Amino acid sequence: MCGIIGYAGQSGDTLDVLLGGLEGLEYRGYDSAGVALSNGDLSVCKREGELYHLQEAVDGGLDGPVGIGHTRWSTHGPPSNQNAHPHTDCSDDVAVVHNGIIENYDDLKDDLADRGHEFDSDTDTEVVPHLIEERLAEGATFEEAFRSAVARLEGSYALAAVSEDSEAILATRRDSPLVVGVGEDAAYLASDVPAFLDYTDRVVYLDDGEFARLESGSWTVSDAEGKLLEKSVSRVEWDAEETAKSGYDHYMLKEIHEQPRALRKCLRGRVDELTGSVEVDALEGLNPESVQFVACGTSYHAALFGAQALREAGVPAQAFLASEYAVAPPPIPDDALVVGITQSGETADTLSALREAQRRDARTLAMTNVVGSTAARECDGALFIRAGPEIGVAATKTFSSQVVACNLLAAALGDRGDAREVVEALRDLPGQVQELLDSSRAEQVAERFLDAKGYFFVGRDYNHPVSLEAALKMKEITYKHAEGFAAGELKHGPLALVTGKTPVFAVVTGDDETATKTVGNVKEVEARDAPVVAVTDGASEVERYADAVLEIPETHPRVAPVLANVQLQLVAYHTANKLGRSIDKPRNLAKSVTVE
Ligand code: F6R
Numbered sequence: 144m145c146g147i148i149g150y151a152g153q154s155g156d157t158l159d160v161l162l163g164g165l166e167g168l169e170y171r172g173y174d175s176a177g178v179a180l181s182n183g184d185l186s187v188c189k190r191e192g193e194l195y196h197l198q199e200a201v202d203g204g205l206d207g208p209v210g211i212g213h214t215r216w217s218t219h220g221p222p223s224n225q226n227a228h229p230h231t232d233c234s235d236d237v238a239v240v241h242n243g244i245i246e247n248y249d250d251l252k253d254d255l256a257d258r259g260h261e262f263d264s265d266t267d268t269e270v271v272p273h274l275i276e277e278r279l280a281e282g283a284t285f286e287e288a289f290r291s292a293v294a295r296l297e298g299s300y301a302l303a304a305v306s307e308d309s310e311a312i313l314a315t316r317r318d319s320p321l322v323v324g325v326g327e328d329a330a331y332l333a334s335d336v337p338a339f340l341d342y343t344d345r346v347v348y349l350d351d352g353e354f355a356r357l358e359s360g361s362w363t364v365s366d367a368e369g370k371l372l373e374k375s376v377s378r379v380e381w382d383a384e385e386t387a388k389s390g391y392d393h394y395m396l397k398e399i400h401e402q403p404r405a406l407r408k409c410l411r412g413r414v415d416e417l418t419g420s421v422e423v424d425a426l427e428g429l430n431p432e433s434v435q436f437v438a439c440g441t442s443y444h445a446a447l448f449g450a451q452a453l454r455e456a457g458v459p460a461q462a463f464l465a466s467e468y469a470v471a472p473p474p475i476p477d478d479a480l481v482v483g484i485t486q487s488g489e490t491a492d493t494l495s496a497l498r499e500a501q502r503r504d505a506r507t508l509a510m511t512n513v514v515g516s517t518a519a520r521e522c523d524g525a526l527f528i529r530a531g532p533e534i535g536v537a538a539t540k541t542f543s544s545q546v547v548a549c550n551l552l553a554a555a556l557g558d559r560g561d562a563r564e565v566v567e568a569l570r571d572l573p574g575q576v577q578e579l580l581d582s583s584r585a586e587q588v589a590e591r592f593l594d595a596k597g598y599f600f601v602g603r604d605y606n607h608p609v610s611l612e613a614a615l616k617m618k619e620i621t622y623k624h625a626e627g628f629a630a631g632e633l634k635h636g637p638l639a640l641v642t643g644k645t646p647v648f649a650v651v652t653g654d655d656e657t658a659t660k661t662v663g664n665v666k667e668v669e670a671r672d673a674p675v676v677a678v679t680d681g682a683s684e685v686e687r688y689a690d691a692v693l694e695i696p697e698t699h700p701r702v703a704p705v706l707a708n709v710q711l712q713l714v715a716y717h718t719a720n721k722l723g724r725s726i727d728k729p730r731n732l733a734k735s736v737t738v739e
Contacts, residue, residue, distance in 0.1 A: 145228075145242035145733075146171035147321065148212040148338050149303045149312045151357040152329025154182060158205055160331070161212035164338035165194055167386065170394075170534050170727070170734040171242075171334060172216025175227035179238035182207030185307040187238055189227035193728070208359050209312055211303045211332075213240035216733040219248075220265025230269040232276035233260055237285075239275070239304045241268040242334055243319040244738050246298035271302060285309040290354065290369070299491065299737070303332055312357040316349050319737050320489045320517060323347040323355050323362050325376055330357040335735070336379050336515075337386045337532055344382070347374045348515045377515060386532045393726045395535035395620070399712050400580055403573040405540045406705075408529040409547045414554075416570055419563025421554040425526035429506055431480035431556065433459040437468045437496035438484035439736070441538040442545060444612040446484050449549030451605060452701055456557020466739065469495035475505045482508045482552070486533060486541040487735040488516020495739060497522060510548055512541050526552070535727045536734045537620050539712050542612060543705045547572070550701055568699035575696050576709055585713030588676055588691050592646045593721055597624035599641065599673075600711070601633060601664060602650035603657050609650050609704045613711035619729050620719040630664040643672040648711065652695070652703040654682040662688065676714075678707045 146168025150160040161178045176197040177189025186205045190196040194214065213228035220226040229238035245251075248267035251274065256262070260273045271292055278288035285306045293302065299318035305311075314321060314332050324331030324339040324346055331339035332355065336346055349355055349364065353372065356363050364374045391397035414421050434453055436446035446462035453460035463473070465483070469492060475481065481500035485493040488511035497507050497518065509518035509525045512533065519525040528544035550569060554562035592598070598617050600610035607629045614627035628637055630649065641647065647668045651661045662685050669675055669688045677689035680697040693714070695706035719726050 145216050146214040146334045146338065147240050147242055147301055147303055147332065149210070149314065149332030149357060150329065151209045151310070151312050151359050152326065153359065154206050154208045157207055157210040158201060158203065160339070160342065161210050162194070162198055163341065164333060165212050165214045167338040167340070168214050168334060169194055170536055172214050172733045173728050174215055174217050174222035175224070176212070176214045177227045177229050178205065178210055178212040179229040179305055180205045180207035180210035181305045181307050181310070183307060185231070185235060185238055185305070187229055187231060187235070189224060189229065191223050191227060209305055209310055211238065211240050211305050211312060218244055218738055219267045225264045226266050228268060230264060230266060230272055232272040234276065236308070237272045237275045237279070237304060237306045239268060239271045239302060241271065242301045242737060243299035245270065245296050245300060247296070251295065271296070272304070275304065285311065286313055286356065289313040301334060310358055314349070314355045314357070315353065317351050318491065318494070321349045321355070322515070323349065323357065323364070325362065326360070328360040330360065330362040332357055336381065337534070340379070340381065340383045340386060344379045345376050346379055346515065347376055348520070350520070379514070381532050386534060393535065395537055395539060395716055395726050398533055398535050398540045399709065399716065401531065402540045402543050402709060403577040405530040405544050406547055406573040406576065408531070409544045410569055413551055414566045414569060416566060419566045421551050421562055421566065423526060423551050423555040425508060425524040426555055427524070429480055429508065429524055431506070432478035433476050434556070435473070435475065435479055435481045435500070436460065436462040436484060437465040437481060437493055437500070438462070439465050439490055439492050441542050441612060441615060442484040442486060442493070444608040444615070445542055445545035445549060447608040447611070448546050448605060448704060449484070449552060452549050452553035453556065456553040458553070458556050463496070465490070465496035466492040469499050469739070472499050472503070475500060475503055479505055480508055481505045482510055483518050483522065484510045484545055485518050486512045486538055488513040488518035489735050489737050491737050491739045494518060494521070510545065512544070536729055536732050537616055542708065543576070546705050553701070565699055565701055568702040571698065572702055572705060575698065575706060579695060579706060579709055583693070583710060583713050585693060585710055586717040588693060589714050589717035589721060591691065592674065593718060595623070595646050596644040597640070599637070599645055599647045600625065600627040600650070601630040601647060601661070603630045603661050605700055605704045606650035606652060606707060609708045609711065612708055613648060613715065616712060616715040617718065619732060620715055620724055620726050621722055622724060622730070630661045633664055634667060638667065638671065641668050641671045641673045643674070646674040646676055648676045648678060649685060650678045650707045651683050651685040652680045652707065653700055658683040661685070678710050
């Protein structure tokens with residue numbers, strides 16, 4: 144939620160690095176953007192709207208060896224030039240960018256206003272440059288002033304500041320991500336690695352309460368008292384190519400097509416195809432008797448799947464919305480493991496739920512895509528889904544990888560001895576996804592129902608999380624009403640909404656009793672004139688009642704949801720594309736939600 148970039152290097156390069164970095168961070172927020180560069184004089188430019196407005200406004204005009212930039216997702220005050228970051232002090236000598244929420248900003252602002260400070264914006268952030276200004280006026284150095292301002296803040300923040308009297312960027316974090324990039328003769332700072340991956344893959348992850356000082360080609364990290372810390376430099380595995388669009392119109396489409404590769408990577412080294420055994424290193428030493436999943440949004444849908452898979456494998460398991468778990472946690476059994484499923488590893492609600500579990504002495508595991516993320520670092524173990532960078536705001540490949548990782552958890556922890564069949568199905572899955580991507584008729588289905596007033600998605604058992612996920616994808620990128628239901632629930636209320644203008648997508652796999660019951664629910668909607676789209680492996684009778692069919696190959700019931708979901712990702716994508724929506728950056732959303 145909001146992206147921060149910083150560069151300390153050579154004049155001439157700064158603006159390009161900042162604007163390029165902001166492009167890589169736009170997925171975190173895109174309602175306004177700004178930069179501040181210092182060369183003994185501070186220049187600031189900021190604009191409401193997507194990044195190109197800022198790019199046009201600066202037009203190469205700013206320079207200096209150090210600079211900071213920001214792309215915003217509004218929390219305090221609507222998108223506007225005034226509310227865009229960086230924010231400055233009264234004399235425009237200090238500029239600050241911020242990600243997070245400063246909870247005591249009202250009090251700080253009142254105090255500062257009483258002492259004569261004037262504010263231009265509605266933001267919480269603006270108090271920070273003014274606090275720095277006050278200490279500078281008392282004779283403090285820039286670093287002393289920055290530390291003293293930070294000491295007065297309550298809430299969550301990643302902060303970076305520049306001043307016209309200094310060639311350093313000062314930065315710190317609490318509950319919001321910040322990473323330093325180590326270049327040959329330059330140092331970088333960002334909310335997330337892809338922002339500077341074109342320049343360096345060597346990174347230093349800041350921990351809460353640490354301070355970084357970046358100067359042209361050098362960096363240091365210190366603790367709250369100013370003591371220098373020895374931080375290790377890690378190498379990230381992602382490369383810049385992986386974060387580019389590679390000829391696709393949208394990141395989302397590229398990422399949908401990356402699923403075969405992502406799934407292979409998730410499985411590599413974790414399954415023994417000969418014996419059917421599954422090895423999940425991240426579980427070493429944890430040996431849980433039960434599992435509680437906490438997650439948000441798409442990751443929560445993967446958690447619903449995971450809990451069902453574990454229960455079926457004989458392990459008591461439940462899935463909780465992280466935002467609810469954090470405020471109203473359930474009892475945690477002694478031998479339980481609390482698993483946070485979070486693509487980014489930075490979602491504030493999920494981190495909060497995991498911390499609540501830790502406070503109650505529970506052991507925790509992060510199932511995440513981002514090595515070095517806060518969740519990965521704070522939990523007792525980390526199971527990486529290895530999907531590679533996901534830039535499109537709508538999660539696609541990471542959901543599939545999460546479902547596969549949940550299957551691995553179920554096979555590793557379960558005691559039913561049927562892992563072999565799941566492993567065989569998982570082995571075939573990447574190839575099946577590829578075939579489906581090559582042959583899908585999702586675009587025609589999207590075209591046919593483009594005028595629909597709303598969309599319903601139904602499924603039972605493992606296909607219930609798929610129906611929820613498909614509806615979320617549809618609403619977030621098409622802006623049309625969409626709901627997912629457990630198929631059996633339709634008749635308990637939602638059926639009243641079903642008309643000839645509301646297509647119902649029914650996910651029906653296998654031909655067991657569950658499938659038969661779902662077919663019964665499909666007949667109920669068909670009788671109300673609703674067009675039915677069956678997403679099916681053809682094993683049941685559902686096609687007889689369907690107006691359109693999206694086929695998937697037959698496979699294990701714990702693996703079929705991935706295939707059904709890929710078809711529905713494509714329906715959502717093509718619907719949004721035909722409606723001309725902003726697919727990679729849907730309105731009001733951001734990829735990494737670091738506020739509660
Ligand atoms: C929807 C989507 C969100 C995220 C949610 C959690 O397409 O991407 O619902 O799933 O914000 O994010 P992570 O997984 O990063 O914790």
